[in-house]
Amino acid sequence: MQIHTISTQLFAGQKPGTSGLRKQVQVFQQAHYLENFVQAIFDTLEGYAGKTLVLGGDGRYYNRNAIQTILKMAAANGFGRVLVGHNGLLSTPAVSAVIRQYQAFGGIVLSASHNPGGPEGDFGIKYNISNGGPAPEKITEAIYARTQSIRSYKILAADDLDLARLGTVQVADMQVEVIDSVTDYAKLMESLFDFDRINQMFKSGAFQMRFDAMHAITGPYAKAILEQRLGAAGMLLNCTPLEDFGGGHPDPNLTYAKDLVDILFGADAPQFGAASDGDGDRNMILGAHCFVTPSDSLAVLAANAHLVPGYKDGLAGIARSMPTSAAADRVAAALGIDCFETPTGWKFFGNLLDAGKATLCGEESFGTGSNHVREKDGLWAVLFWLNILAVRQQSVGQILREHWARFGRNFYSRHDYEAVPSEGANRLIDSLRNRFGILPGQRFGDYEIEFADDFSYTDPVDQSFTQQQGIRIGFVGGSRMVFRLSGTGTAGATLRLYLESYSADSATHNLDAQVALADLIKIAEELAGIRQHTGRDQPTVIT
Numbered sequence: 322m323q324i325h326t327i328s329t330q331l332f333a334g335q336k337p338g339t340s341g342l343r344k345q346v347q348v349f350q351q352a353h354y355l356e357n358f359v360q361a362i363f364d365t366l367e368g369y370a371g372k373t374l375v376l377g378g379d380g381r382y383y384n385r386n387a388i389q390t391i392l393k394m395a396a397a398n399g400f401g402r403v404l405v406g407h408n409g410l411l412s413t414p415a416v417s418a419v420i421r422q423y424q425a426f427g428g429i430v431l432s433a434s435h436n437p438g439g440p441e442g443d444f445g446i447k448y449n450i451s452n453g454g455p456a457p458e459k460i461t462e463a464i465y466a467r468t469q470s471i472r473s474y475k476i477l478a479a480d481d482l483d484l485a486r487l488g489t490v491q492v493a494d495m496q497v498e499v500i501d502s503v504t505d506y507a508k509l510m511e512s513l514f515d516f517d518r519i520n521q522m523f524k525s526g527a528f529q530m531r532f533d534a535m536h537a538i539t540g541p542y543a544k545a546i547l548e549q550r551l552g553a554a555g556m557l558l559n560c561t562p563l564e565d566f567g568g569g570h571p572d573p574n575l576t577y578a579k580d581l582v583d584i585l586f587g588a589d590a591p592q593f594g595a596a597s598d599g600d601g602d603r604n605m606i607l608g609a610h611c612f613v614t615p616s617d618s619l620a621v622l623a624a625n626a627h628l629v630p631g632y633k634d635g636l637a638g639i640a641r642s643m644p645t646s647a648a649a650d651r652v653a654a655a656l657g658i659d660c661f662e663t664p665t666g667w668k669f670f671g672n673l674l675d676a677g678k679a680t681l682c683g684e685e686s687f688g689t690g691s692n693h694v695r696e697k698d699g700l701w702a703v704l705f706w707l708n709i710l711a712v713r714q715q716s717v718g719q720i721l722r723e724h725w726a727r728f729g730r731n732f733y734s735r736h737d738y739e740a741v742p743s744e745g746a747n748r749l750i751d752s753l754r755n756r757f758g759i760l761p762g763q764r765f766g767d768y769e770i771e772f773a774d775d776f777s778y779t780d781p782v783d784q785s786f787t788q789q790q791g792i793r794i795g796f797v798g799g800s801r802m803v804f805r806l807s808g809t810g811t812a813g814a815t816l817r818l819y820l821e822s823y824s825a826d827s828a829t830h831n832l833d834a835q836v837a838l839a840d841l842i843k844i845a846e847e848l849a850g851i852r853q854h855t856g857r858d859q860p861t862v863i864t
């Protein structure tokens with residue numbers, strides 16, 4: 322078989338965002354577009370000759386084409402072996418688990434996460450390093466720089482491989498091993514959680530759950546683990562992965578997982594509900610008539626970790642992204658462990674996990690995970706909750722209320738303004754930035770601004786410095802709001818407004834978050850002129 326060197330032209334804008342390179346499918350379909358980026362990844366890496374690469378994606382439209390191209394390019398560029406998921410499928414946490422288990426050189430994940438799929442939807446590609454986590458900025462910046470000077474790429478002239486057959490085939494000098502997508506991941510889950518106890522809970526017949534895979538990648542994982550292994554028979558929804566996610570938006574939140582929300586808030590609601598996103602790294606947790614914010618979920622998992630076999634010896638520390646609520650900080654303080662505040666994006670947790678400084682990590686954006694892999698992990702969070710429920714034998718609502726009674730409640734909400742004109746969104750951010758000097762001391766009713774700044778972060782492990790990670794406005798007494806522009810959107814700009822206030826008073830704990838935060842929501846509009854800059858009266862999504 323012959324290696325071809327294809328000359329190519331440059332593409333502007335191949336810059337990885339919060340989580341890899343994400344673009345509309347049509348952009349990826351341009352001749353050489355994917356190939357340039359893949360070659361830029363390979364050109365940036367050193368010392369992979371003869372080594373193992375892990376490859377898989379969430380099965381969205383274009384996954385099948387991209388996998389074949391990348392296999393042929395990996396062979397042409399000198400990898401020794403590629404472990405590829407059955408039919409090209411691997412969830413993002415499973416890629417991370419497989420990289421770690423086989424001590425691979427790295428991995429490529431094909432996904433645009435929770436963004437819609439199909440020919441009109443989005444596609445994405447992300448490189449993960451040998452610890453199983455997303456490449457740090459140093460590498461993603463080098464990849465981007467390379468895309469701006471690339472002249473050619475290498476690809477093997479070969480037929481497409483049959484990825485439906487498990488086993489190993491030789492492709493030129495490289496082995497391709499098609500692995501079962503679920504087995505290694507399921508074993509890892511079994512090593513962390515008390516499967517027997519969870520199985521007992523289902524067997525009792527009294528416990529009902531609904532898990533919504535949203536026609537995305539967690540379907541096969543949920544079938545194998547929740548249904549076949551743990552006995553949640555007949556409790557799973559939408560478990561066949563589809564290239565366009567059935568036309569849905571595979572984002573597990575109150576807006577896009579509405580069918581599941583309706584079941585959990587309806588008559589005869591099951592005790593537990595959960596959903597995962599396109600590539601399986603996000604999770605939403607619900608109880609009967611009850612929604613657990615991701616920030617609270619992280620705090621509850623931390624406070625109950627001693628009940629779960631994989632974490633019973635204690636946590637080294639907790640890490641959360643800056644916009645995530647401080648609920649976990651209160652648990653960390655009670656446990657006498659550190660709580661780290663990082664910029665948005667899972668890549669910032671990698672160093673803390675590798676250095677043994679943190680065990681649990683979480684983001685308000687429905688991401689929770691631990692040191693078992695280096696990605697957030699949707700099904701892991703669901704199993705963690707199931708393990709806690711099996712041990713505590715209480716409802717999700719009871720567990721949450723007891724948690725708030727002990728630690729107080731951090732009322733929390735995120736308002737997203739999706740696909741607004743970039744110019745207006747940038748103006749809004751700049752205008753806040755220009756007023757940092759004059760905002761402290763300004764009063765809005767009962768609220769007085771204590772500080773206004775741009776979040777920056779120095780990594781405590783390698784001292785790398787990251788700036789402009791979101792505008793924070795803090796009020797006397799601890800309430801705060803954060804304004805940030807999304808780094809994962811593909812159309813215009815997405816403005817995210819994060820709101821938080823704290824109450825230790827149990828009498829207030831049943832308040833709806835939008836009610837508890839109503840004053841702050843008004844102040845945000847007054848301060849930032851959201852309507853004026855974006856032309857929007859209402860957020861697109863409230864979580």
Ligand code: G1P
Pocket residue numbers: 339340434642665666667684685686688806807808809810817
């Ligand atoms: C969003 C979330 C962020 C998460 C990322 C990848 O990024 O806010 O927490 O890590 O997706 O799932 P954003 O669009 O805000 O840049």
Ligand code: ZN
Pocket residue numbers: 413433434435598599600601602603
């Ligand atoms: Zn995702």
